[in-house]
Amino acid sequence: MTVTTPAPARAIDNPARALVCRGCGSEFPLAPQHACWQCFGPLEVAYHPDALRSVTREQIAAGPPNLWRYAGLLPAGQDPATRVTLDPGLTPLVRADALAAEVGLRARLWVKDDSANPTHSFKDRVVSVALTAARAFGFTRVACASTGNLANSVAAHAARAGLPSVVFIPADLEPGKVVTTAVYGGDVVAVDGSYDDVNRLCGELVETDEFEDTAFVNVNVRPFYAEGSRTLGFEVAEQLGWRIPAQVVIPMASGELLTKVDKAFTELVAAGLVEPPDGGWRVFGAQAAGCNPIVAALHAGVDEIAPVKPTGIAKSLNIGDPAAGRYALAAVRRTGGWMEYVDDDEIRDGIRLLGRTTGIFAETAGGVTAAVLGKLVRTGRLDPDAETVVFNTGEGLKTIEAVSSLVGPTHRVAPSLRAAREAGLLGRA
Amino acid sequence: MTVTTPAPARAIDNPARALVCRGCGSEFPLAPQHACWQCFGPLEVAYHPDALRSVTREQIAAGPPNLWRYAGLLPAGQDPATRVTLDPGLTPLVRADALAAEVGLRARLWVKDDSANPTHSFKDRVVSVALTAARAFGFTRVACASTGNLANSVAAHAARAGLPSVVFIPADLEPGKVVTTAVYGGDVVAVDGSYDDVNRLCGELVETDEFEDTAFVNVNVRPFYAEGSRTLGFEVAEQLGWRIPAQVVIPMASGELLTKVDKAFTELVAAGLVEPPDGGWRVFGAQAAGCNPIVAALHAGVDEIAPVKPTGIAKSLNIGDPAAGRYALAAVRRTGGWMEYVDDDEIRDGIRLLGRTTGIFAETAGGVTAAVLGKLVRTGRLDPDAETVVFNTGEGLKTIEAVSSLVGPTHRVAPSLRAAREAGLLGRA
Numbered sequence: 138m139t140v141t142t143p144a145p146a147r148a149i150d151n152p153a154r155a156l157v158c159r160g161c162g163s164e165f166p167l168a169p170q171h172a173c174w175q176c177f178g179p180l181e182v183a184y185h186p187d188a189l190r191s192v193t194r195e196q197i198a199a200g201p202p203n204l205w206r207y208a209g210l211l212p213a214g215q216d217p218a219t220r221v222t223l224d225p226g227l228t229p230l231v232r233a234d235a236l237a238a239e240v241g242l243r244a245r246l247w248v249k250d251d252s253a254n255p256t257h258s259f260k261d262r263v264v265s266v267a268l269t270a271a272r273a274f275g276f277t278r279v280a281c282a283s284t285g286n287l288a289n290s291v292a293a294h295a296a297r298a299g300l301p302s303v304v305f306i307p308a309d310l311e312p313g314k315v316v317t318t319a320v321y322g323g324d325v326v327a328v329d330g331s332y333d334d335v336n337r338l339c340g341e342l343v344e345t346d347e348f349e350d351t352a353f354v355n356v357n358v359r360p361f362y363a364e365g366s367r368t369l370g371f372e373v374a375e376q377l378g379w380r381i382p383a384q385v386v387i388p389m390a391s392g393e394l395l396t397k398v399d400k401a402f403t404e405l406v407a408a409g410l411v412e413p414p415d416g417g418w419r420v421f422g423a424q425a426a427g428c429n430p431i432v433a434a435l436h437a438g439v440d441e442i443a444p445v446k447p448t449g450i451a452k453s454l455n456i457g458d459p460a461a462g463r464y465a466l467a468a469v470r471r472t473g474g475w476m477e478y479v480d481d482d483e484i485r486d487g488i489r490l491l492g493r494t495t496g497i498f499a500e501t502a503g504g505v506t507a508a509v510l511g512k513l514v515r516t517g518r519l520d521p522d523a524e525t526v527v528f529n530t531g532e533g534l535k536t537i538e539a540v541s542s543l544v545g546p547t548h549r550v551a552p553s554l555r556a557a558r559e560a561g562l563l564g565r566a
Numbered sequence: 567m568t569v570t571t572p573a574p575a576r577a578i579d580n581p582a583r584a585l586v587c588r589g590c591g592s593e594f595p596l597a598p599q600h601a602c603w604q605c606f607g608p609l610e611v612a613y614h615p616d617a618l619r620s621v622t623r624e625q626i627a628a629g630p631p632n633l634w635r636y637a638g639l640l641p642a643g644q645d646p647a648t649r650v651t652l653d654p655g656l657t658p659l660v661r662a663d664a665l666a667a668e669v670g671l672r673a674r675l676w677v678k679d680d681s682a683n684p685t686h687s688f689k690d691r692v693v694s695v696a697l698t699a700a701r702a703f704g705f706t707r708v709a710c711a712s713t714g715n716l717a718n719s720v721a722a723h724a725a726r727a728g729l730p731s732v733v734f735i736p737a738d739l740e741p742g743k744v745v746t747t748a749v750y751g752g753d754v755v756a757v758d759g760s761y762d763d764v765n766r767l768c769g770e771l772v773e774t775d776e777f778e779d780t781a782f783v784n785v786n787v788r789p790f791y792a793e794g795s796r797t798l799g800f801e802v803a804e805q806l807g808w809r810i811p812a813q814v815v816i817p818m819a820s821g822e823l824l825t826k827v828d829k830a831f832t833e834l835v836a837a838g839l840v841e842p843p844d845g846g847w848r849v850f851g852a853q854a855a856g857c858n859p860i861v862a863a864l865h866a867g868v869d870e871i872a873p874v875k876p877t878g879i880a881k882s883l884n885i886g887d888p889a890a891g892r893y894a895l896a897a898v899r900r901t902g903g904w905m906e907y908v909d910d911d912e913i914r915d916g917i918r919l920l921g922r923t924t925g926i927f928a929e930t931a932g933g934v935t936a937a938v939l940g941k942l943v944r945t946g947r948l949d950p951d952a953e954t955v956v957f958n959t960g961e962g963l964k965t966i967e968a969v970s971s972l973v974g975p976t977h978r979v980a981p982s983l984r985a986a987r988e989a990g991l992l993g994r995a
Contacts, residue, residue, distance in 0.1 A: 202631045202656070223925060227631070229653060229684070235728060253684065255658070255925075257963070297925030299664060303991070308978060316966050319973035322922035326991065327975035334981035341983050347992045493751035496652060496684075496726030534686070534963035537745050544748035546756035549737060552763035554770050562732070562755065563776045 149196075152188030153212035156180040156360050159464065167212070169274050169352065171359040179460065180360045182212045189408040194379060197371075202227050204262055204368040210404065212364050213270035221268035221298045223290075225261030226368050228253040230376040230526070235494035240511040242519070247382070247526045249373055250497050256293045256317070257532035258286035258453075258500075259369060259394065264294050264354055266365035271352030272298075278351040280304060282339040284332050284390065284453045285314030286531055291354060292321040303351070305335045311452060313535040331447060333458050363461075366394045370401025373526055379411050383523035386421045386510050388502045388530055389431050389476070390454045392465030395422050398528075399468040414524075420468050421519065422476035423509035425451035425501075429478040431462040435469060436476075442466075450481045450539050451501040453531060475518040479508040487511075488533060488540055498533030506530075578625075581617030582641035585609040585789050588893065596641070598703050598781065600788040608889065609789045611641045618837040623808060626800075631656050633691055633797040639833065641793050642699035650697035650727045652719075654690030655797050657682040659805040659955070664923035669940040671948070676811070676955045678802055679926050685722045685746070686961035687715035687882075687929075688798060688823065693723050693783055695794035700781030701727075707780040709733060711768040713761050713819065713882045714743030715960055720783060721750040732780070734764045740881060742964040760876060762887050792890075795823050799830025802955055808840050812952035815850040815939050817931045817959055818860050818905070819883045821894030824851050827957075828897040843953075849897050850948065851905035852938035854880035854930075858907040860891040864898060865905075871895075879910045879968050880930040882960060904947040908937040916940075917962060917969055927962030935959075 156165040160178020171180055192209035200206030204226030205214060214220045229250045237246035251259040264287065268279055280303045281291045288304035295302035302323035306315065307330060319325045328335045336355075342348045343356050354362045374381050381402050387395040399420050405411045424432045427449020430442045442462040447455035459465075469476055479487065484501055487508030491499050499507065510527050513519035533540070550556040557563055585594040589607020600609055621638040629635030633655030634643060643649045658679045666675035680688035693716065697708055707730045710720045717733035724731035731752035735744065736759060748754045757764045765784075771777045772785045783791045803810050810831050816824040828849050834840045853861045856878020859871045871891040876884035888894075898905055908916065913930055916937030920928050928936065939956050942948035962969070979985040986992055 224658060231726075253682075255682065256927075257686075293921075293925040293927070295925075296922055297660075306975075308975075312970060313963055313966055315975065316970045316973055317927050317963055319975065320918060320921040320927050320962065320969055321925060322918070324977065324991075325975045326977040326979060326986075326989075328979055328981050330981035338979075338981045338983070338986065342986060342991075345983070345992060489749060489751070492722075492749040493725055496722040496724075496750060498685075498722070498746050498749050532963070533749065534742055534746055534961070537742055540749055541741060541745045544745055546735075546737075546744065546748065546754045548753065548755040550755060550757055552757050552759035552767045554767070554774070557755075557767065557771060560755075562753075562771075563774060 149209045149215045150188060151212065151215050152184045152209060154183050154185045157183040169357045171357055182360050182364050186407065189404060192408055192410065194410060197375065204265065204365070207368050207371050210367070210371065211266055212361050213266055213273060219269060219273060220265070221272050221294055222265040223255035223261055223294055223297055225254040225265055227372060230373060231495055231497065233495050236491065239490060239494055241514045242521045242525060244522050245524045248495055248497060249369065249526055249528045251369065251528065251530050252497065252499060252532040256289040257535065258290065259366070259530040260286045260290040262368050263362045263365035264290040267354040267358050267362035268294050268298070268352070270361035271354070271358050274352070276350060276352035278303065280339070280351050280353045281355055282332070282336040282353070284455060285310045285535065286453055287355065288318040288325070289314060292318045292323045295323055296321040305339055307332055307335055311536050311538060313537060317535070332456055363393050363397060366397035367401035367404070369528065370398040371405065374402070374405050374411050381405070381411055381414050381418050382526045383414050383416070384419050384421060384519060384525040386423060386506055386513065386525065386527040388454055388506045388528065389422045389424050389465055390456045390459065392431050392459045392461035395420060396461050396464040396468050399472065418472060419474040420472045421474045421513055422465055422469055423506045424476065424478040425449045425454055425484060425505050426478050426480040427451065428455045428457055430457065431459055431465055432476040432478045434462065435466055440466065451484055451505050453500060453502045454505060475513065477509045477512045479505060479512060483508040485540055485543060489544065491529065497529055499529045500531035500533050500536040501539050502531050503529035504539070578638045578644045579617060580641065580644050581613045581638060583612050583614045586612040598786045600786055611789050611793050615836065618833060621837055621839065623839060626804065633694065633794070636797050636800050639796070639800065640695055641790050642695055642702060648698060648702060649694070650701050650723055651694040652684035652690055652723055652726055654683040654694055656801060659802060660924055660926065662924050665920065668919060668923055670943045671950050671954060673951050674953045677924055677926060678798065678955055678957050680798065680957065680959050681926065681928060681961040685718040686964065687719065688795070688959040689715045689719040691797050692791045692794035693719040696783040696787050696791035697723050697727070697781070699790035700787050703781070705779060705781035707732065709768070709780050709782045710784055711761070711765040711782070713884060714739045714964065715882055716784065717747040717754070718743060721747045721752045724752055725750040734768055736761055736764055740965050740967060742966060746964070761885055792822050792826060795826035796830035796833070798957065799827040800834065803831070803834050803840050810834070810840055810843050810847050811955045812843050812845070813848050813850060813948060813954040815852060815935055815942065815954065815956040817883055817935045817957065818851045818853050818894055819885045819888065821860050821888045821890035824849060825890050825893040825897050828901065847901060848903040849901045850903045850942055851894055851898055852935045853905070853907045854878045854883055854913060854934050855907050855909040856880065857884045857886060859886065860888055860894055861905040861907045863891065864895055869895065880913055880934050882929060882931045883934060904942060906938045906941045908934060908941060912937040914969055914972060918973065920958065926958055928958045929960035929962050929965040930968050931960050932958035933968070
């Protein structure tokens with residue numbers, strides 16, 4: 138708990154109704170199932186429209202200072218005692234005037250800083266919702282396939298809840314992400330292969346008898362997991378005083394985060410909690426040049442995502458075969474947005490730009506987003522006079538290698554006034 | 567800003583009254599002065615008793631979800647527009663039943679997790695208050711002497727506020743702490759010497775004409791800086807439902823944090839905001855074996871702190887000549903507490919213990935505190951039946967070297983079911 142908030146007087150009901158196939162529209166009961174038995178398409182949680190409409194701004198404001206304030210819009214955890222949680226969310230929305238000036242935006246610019254979550258990435262949101270659903274389904278062990286941040290979050294949540302965990306990561310991950318996962322004491326399996334290889338292995342393991350009791354947050358309980366990302370959209374709207382910004386710039390790995398922020402905005406409007414902005418909102422996606430299959434499809438004007446073999450420093454975005462890529466494409470096209478990508482040097486510059494102008498130290502994914510923001514302004518894709526929110530999804534300390542050769546002490550001196558003077562710290566020597 | 571909270575209807579007055587010498591009791595006006603002109607003793611902020619008594623729990627609860635909710639108890643920043651801040655504070659108070667069981671505590675145990683602050687240490691508290699006071703005094707540049715965390719926080723706050731910064735650090739700091747400071751774009755001066763050497767140099771620089779416009783947060787505005795630590799005590803009491811715990815275990819570098827948490831509890835009682843616990847509270851201090859001058863004085867039964875040359879991995883606690891050591895001794899003796907120290911191996915074990923049982927990854931200072939907690943229970947100094955709060959003041963990602971050789975992947979496999987089976991992940995191979 139963060140602060141002792143009185144429980145709401147009336148219990149909230151679970152607003153979720155069913156799992157619906159994003160491909161063929163088939164419906165299934167709420168259960169640990171992630172693919173459609175008809176067409177093998179991915180499943181998504183659908184809600185009772187009346188349940189969403191019954192949620193009020195006042196009810197949300199009276200909730201805890203974390204994502205569980207949106208329990209009336211989530212598919213699990215309505216009873217606080219059932220939550221598996223480090224209490225993520227309600228991360229800062231930071232006004233970024235200096236960043237706006239540097240990239241050439243004239244309208245208000247905000248950074249939604251999800252490095253402020255308990256394990257310092259937006260993954261705490263999806264994990265908290267997924268593990269709460271998983272425990273309600275009776276799972277007794279938790280697992281994931283991860284590019285690093287997800288493993289951190291699953292292992293930490295498991296430690297807090299006293300659940301055994303086993304996380305699967307590519308063997309070449311940044312050391313920061315491996316150590317901070319292993320320190321929680323669960324099993325950490327390094328897999329010789331890419332994230333896509335790790336993900337495939339987990340898809341096989343989940344079908345074995347030995348893993349019958351195990352919730353893989355991004356495999357068998359994925360529909361519940363993915364819903365946690367919507368809280369980023371809910372928070373942005375609430376923190377802006379219940380408004381939706383005209384433009385959002387979002388990093389893409391699987392593409393799911395982008396689609397869920399867009400879904401959150403749509404739901405808030407349908408629930409009567411916000412009015413849409415004049416002209417609607419526009420959604421922009423960001424990838425790294427080393428792994429840009431979704432951007433490439435948009436630029437080529439096609440619907441099919443051609444998988445790539447990821448390279449480059451933005452490892453948390455290195456999903457070469459992005460599960461939600463086609464839905465991200467659809468959201469960007471529907472809203473009149475765009476996507477861009479940047480190379481490793483631009484990513485490093487983006488990290489430093491964000492640090493210098495906002496006091497936020499982002500991981501490589503945040504550097505991607507900051508750099509893409511600039512590129513979208515320069516290329517005329519982003520309206521410089523429309524309010525914009527950019528998403529920083531992770532913490533610079535986890536990918537310190539990206540900038541450690543570029544920044545360091547600006548001076549080195551002996552501990553004396555004379556040495557300080559000779560180093561130019563007191564004007565001319 | 568974190569969330570749009572309506573401003574309180576009535577402006578809060580600054581409750582600070584004067585600077586008072588902790589040595590001889592001389593009083594001075596509120597100004598950037600840190601030492602007594604009579605006896606050279608350190609100065610501390612004193613408050614109007616009536617002002618503190620006018621603060622109510624309801625007023626605090628209506629404030630923002632960060633340390634500025636206690637503006638009525640702070641010496642700066644009553645007008646939100648004047649704050650230089652990343653909005654630190656209101657960090658999680660985590661119930662730690664599994665940790666209690668491992669160390670042999672039967673009563674409730676909590677971890678106050680200040681790694682959740684914006685730059686991931688408790689230093690954001692003191693910096694936010696110090697820089698707010700400094701800007702009100704007209705300073706146009708900010709600086710500090712730092713063991714790392716303070717430099718991070720000063721540089722990040724300066725970047726957010728658009729102020730130039732220059733931070734002074736020992737040249738042998740952990741790489742994580744150097745990079746995350748330098749990324750904000752200010753000057754970073756590596757000094758060939760210990761923290762005490764760095765601190766001495768800053769004490770000389772502050773007297774030069776060239777640094778006349780510069781607020782050294784822990785030198786010339788130190789009395790305001792130190793007051794920020796009290797918010798840790800305020801929060802613990804508020805988060806416990808306006809109660810003071812029977813026992814607190816606090817890491818010591820200068821010793822100031824311990825004295826300020828004790829002062830916060832005393833003030834809350836005087837202000838009528840809480841009742842003291844039956845039998846009062848007891849304050850316990852933690853240091854590392856490589857730098858334990860305050861503990862050594864307590865164990866020797868003397869008042870004078872003999873300076874040491876620090877060694878060991880807990881660099882954020884490595885202050886060999888601790889400015890507030892005698893006041894920490896006095897607080898521990900007055901309340902009937904105790905102090906202990908632990909060696910580097912125990913610190914590493916403490917980090918892993920905390921991670922495994924709470925899902926919190928602490929820096930070395932947190933490992934010190936967790937390990938000292940266990941030692942205090944084992945040696946009978948801590949009452950195992952009295953509610954206890956331990957303070958984690960920093961983030962494990964900043965001192966990853968401490969445990970990187972001890973934890974890592976538990977398995978390494980090729981991406982196939984067969985490899986997973988041979989590695990024992992599916993029972994016997």
